[in-house]
Amino acid sequence: MMSMSASLDEAYLRLHGTGPEFGGDQQGDHGLANHGPMAAEVLIRHGYGDQVSTWLDRYVARLIDMPPAREPITAQNLRDSLGGGRSRLGDWTEYFTRQMTERPWQDVLARWWPILLPGITAGATHGAIRVGHAVRSLIGGAGELAESELAHGLAFWAARSRPTPGATAPSGDLSPEQALAGIPLLADQSGLLAHRLARLADLPAWPAAQAALRAPADADDVPALLEELVRAATLRYLHHAHGSPILLVHTATAPNAVRHTLPALPKEMWVPSLAAVWSAAAAIVSAYAPDHTVPQAELPEAPRADDPVADLLERAVANGDEHVIKFTDTAVQVYRSSGDPDALAAAVRARELIEPEV
Structure with missing residues (x-):
C-alpha cells in the first residue's frame, strides 16, 4: 500500500x-x-x-x-x-x-x-x-x-480575489452560535453568488451583525474561537442546509481551512484571518440561509453503528460527492473535539441533500 x-x-x-x-x-x-x-x-x-x-x-x-x-x-x-x-x-x-x-x-x-x-x-x-x-x-x-x-x-x-462587501471585524461579545443566528438574511436571495454578495452593501444591519461576534482577546485566542465557529456552522447546517445544501457547506469548511493554516502563519496574521473568514462565512449565511428551520423530527440522526465515525466516512466515500466528502471531514473533526452527535448528523444531512454527479 x-x-x-x-x-x-x-x-x-x-x-x-x-x-x-x-x-x-x-x-x-x-x-x-x-x-x-x-x-x-x-x-x-x-x-x-x-x-x-x-x-x-x-x-x-x-x-x-x-x-x-x-x-x-x-x-x-x-x-x-x-x-x-x-x-x-x-x-x-x-x-x-x-x-x-x-x-x-x-x-x-x-x-x-x-x-x-x-x-x-x-x-x-x-x-x-x-x-x-x-x-x-x-x-x-x-x-x-x-x-x-x-x-x-x-x-x-x-x-478570483473578491472582497466581502462591508466586511467588519468582530468587536462584540456574542458566541459564534449566537452571532450566526443574528446574521440578517438578504430579502432577495436570487441569482449567483456574486449577484447576492453585491446586495450586502445595501443591507443596513450587515456591518453590526458581523461586529457582534466576540472579539478575540489576543492572537492566542483565535484558534479556540475559530474552532467554536466551525462547530457552530457545522451544527447550524443540520437545521438550515435545505436553503442551499452545497453553498452552506462552506460556512464550516472555510473557517476550518483557515484554522488548519494558522500554524504556518505568523501570529500577527491570526486575528485578521479570523475577521476575514468570519465575514465570508456570514456573507454566505446572509445570501443562502433559509428563513425557517426543519423540524427536529424530520432530521437525520448520527449513525448508530459501533464506530459512527467509520460508518459516516464509509458512506461519504460511497456517495462520492466532493462536497459531502469535504464536509464530512469537517464534521468528524467537530465530533471528535466536542462529542456532539449532531455534528455527525449534519454530515448525514449533507449526504441526503447533495446528489453526486454521475
Missing part, C-alpha cells in the same frame, strides 16, 4: 494539468471549483487512498485544462492582476510555481496571505479552502508536489 505522501503525489500529478475551475459563462465567470485536490487529500487522510484513483477517474472527466499563461505577473502589475479572472489563472499559477522554487513555502504563504485575505470570498471561498488543505498536507510532511499544490491554490485565490 502506498504511503499517504505517495498517494497524494499521484493525485496531484493527475490534477495539476487541470484548471482550478470549470464550466461557467462565455466569459469564463461563475464556474465551479475543482475540488479534486481537496477531496483527494481528505480521502487519503482518512485511509481511503486505495480509492482515490477510481474517484479521480470519474472526477477528472468533468475538468478542463489549465488555461495557458499569457502575461507574466511582475512586481509592477501583480496588484492590478488580483481578481483578473480565468484569463489570469495560468499567469498566477506560473508565478506562484516559480515562487515556490525560489524560497520556502512558508515564506511564500506568509508574504501572500495578508495580500489575499481581503479577497477571501474568491471562488466561493475555495481559494482559501484549497490553500488550507495544501498547508495541512505540508504540515503533515508532504513533499514538493504539495508545494506545487499550494501554488495552485494561491493562484486560484489571486485570480
